[in-house]
Amino acid sequence: MLEIKVLGTGCARCKELERMCFDVAAENNITADIQKVTDLKDIMSYGIMQTPGLVMNGKVLLSGKLPTKSTLLNWMKENS
Amino acid sequence: MAINKIHIRIWFVIGWIAIWFLIYLNLDRIFSQINTITGLAGIKDGYARAIEFFIYEVPKVLMLLTLIVFIMGIVRTYFSPERTRAILEKKSLFAGNVLASILGIFTPFCSCSAVPLFIGFVEAGVPLGVTLSFLIAAPMINEIAIVLLFGLFGWEVAIIYITTGLVIAIISGYIIGKLKLERFVEEWVYEIKTGQKSSQEEKIKFQERIQSGYVAVNDIVSKVWLYIIAGVAIGSFAHGYVPEDFMASIMGKSTWWSVPLSVLIGIPLYSNAAGIIPVVEVLLSKGASLGTALAFMMSVIGLSLPEAIILKKVLKLPMIFIFFGIVGAGIILVGFIFNFIY
Numbered sequence: 031m032l033e034i035k036v037l038g039t040g041c042a043r044c045k046e047l048e049r050m051c052f053d054v055a056a057e058n059n060i061t062a063d064i065q066k067v068t069d070l071k072d073i074m075s076y077g078i079m080q081t082p083g084l085v086m087n088g089k090v091l092l093s094g095k096l097p098t099k100s101t102l103l104n105w106m107k108e109n110s
Numbered sequence: 111m112a113i114n115k116i117h118i119r120i121w122f123v124i125g126w127i128a129i130w131f132l133i134y135l136n137l138d139r140i141f142s143q144i145n146t147i148t149g150l151a152g153i154k155d156g157y158a159r160a161i162e163f164f165i166y167e168v169p170k171v172l173m174l175l176t177l178i179v180f181i182m183g184i185v186r187t188y189f190s191p192e193r194t195r196a197i198l199e200k201k202s203l204f205a206g207n208v209l210a211s212i213l214g215i216f217t218p219f220c221s222c223s224a225v226p227l228f229i230g231f232v233e234a235g236v237p238l239g240v241t242l243s244f245l246i247a248a249p250m251i252n253e254i255a256i257v258l259l260f261g262l263f264g265w266e267v268a269i270i271y272i273t274t275g276l277v278i279a280i281i282s283g284y285i286i287g288k289l290k291l292e293r294f295v296e297e298w299v300y301e302i303k304t305g306q307k308s309s310q311e312e313k314i315k316f317q318e319r320i321q322s323g324y325v326a327v328n329d330i331v332s333k334v335w336l337y338i339i340a341g342v343a344i345g346s347f348a349h350g351y352v353p354e355d356f357m358a359s360i361m362g363k364s365t366w367w368s369v370p371l372s373v374l375i376g377i378p379l380y381s382n383a384a385g386i387i388p389v390v391e392v393l394l395s396k397g398a399s400l401g402t403a404l405a406f407m408m409s410v411i412g413l414s415l416p417e418a419i420i421l422k423k424v425l426k427l428p429m430i431f432i433f434f435g436i437v438g439a440g441i442i443l444v445g446f447i448f449n450f451i452y
Contacts, residue, residue, distance in 0.1 A: 080223040081226060
């Protein structure tokens with residue numbers, strides 16, 4: 031199953047990204063395990079320097095900004 | 111087909127910028143026309159002066175803000191934190207501090223990312239002092255502050271702000287580097303092994319960079335326009351009603367203690383540049399001296415309690431005090447120097 035991790039310590043954009051993931055998955059009937067990673071050591075183990083970070087199936091796709099909904103959907107399809 | 115689309119987008123941007131300049135450079139004329147038509151020009155009481163100031167300053171500042179944020183949004187796509195880190199990795203202390211401070215202006219930075227950035231830099235072998243130069247410059251010298259200073263006080267003050275901000279960041283970072291304070295960094299920071307390198311370094315197309323400019327305008331302008339209008343409104347009111355030398359006795363040149371006091375008051379106060387600069391505008395126009403106002407502003411923007419709390423995750427308490435102490439002392443010094451010169 032698609033495993034999505036949103037990396038972030040709680041900034042506004044981190045919450046926004048998490049919400050976007052839930053929305054896009056729900057709107058397109060994609061089953062995904064969406065988790066929020068808030069522990070700094072865990073976040074840093076992905077090698078990002080800006081939050082939020084987006085990880086799908088263990089691969090870092092984005093950090094420091096929000097994707098568009100369509101990009102997010104494409105990534106979800108590619109990784110499902 | 112695809113190429114045509116890109117061209118159209120670029121011409122679109124150029125068109126907007128041309129219109130921008132056409133309006134901006136003629137703002138004076140447009141408003142003097144409005145003043146004549148409405149009869150505002152003839153009235154010289156406080157109320158009329160306040161409105162005059164407000165309707166002139168708000169569009170001017172908002173236009174400047176939009177343009178600069180757009181350009182910075184594009185420029186910043188060339189300076190990812192990963193690239194900045196790679197540049198700083200093998201630099202010696204002083205050269206590293208200078209570079210880090212300058213890169214601090216251009217690298218995208220949000221205070222919520224201060225800790226991951228800190229760890230990412232230190233872990234890659236960027237010296238502690240150089241990392242801190244970056245972390246001082248990045249929030250203090252931001253484009254909103256530069257725009258507002260330029261719009262409200264002219265380019266001289268904007269340049270003074272950028273230069274003194276850079277000098278403080280360079281020297282504070284250099285001193286911290288020389289003091290060998292690595293023991294005051296939490297041990298776990300050095301133990302972290304960042305697994306994969308982020309895959310952000312792929313080629314970005316120019317149209318995506320332009321897109322980033324739009325996103326930045328959307329993000330920032332929609333967040334700060336209200337602060338700017340509120341700030342300028344307060345400023346306009348003060349222009350009309352508060353006596354000219356109201357602040358002179360408290361924040362004027364003759365009171366030497368006003369500089370350190372302004373810095374102390376500024377630390378717990380936390381505001382973005384958009385909120386604080388119109389306040390500074392009022393202080394200055396009502397008799398506060400430039401050095402004192404500048405010191406106050408730098409302290410509010412550059413040194414903040416929330417930042418200290420965020421950094422507390424990676425720095426031990428003595429280090430936080432040293433950090434704030436050195437930067438604070440630098441700001442006070444700048445305040446004194448400007449009060450002395452002007």
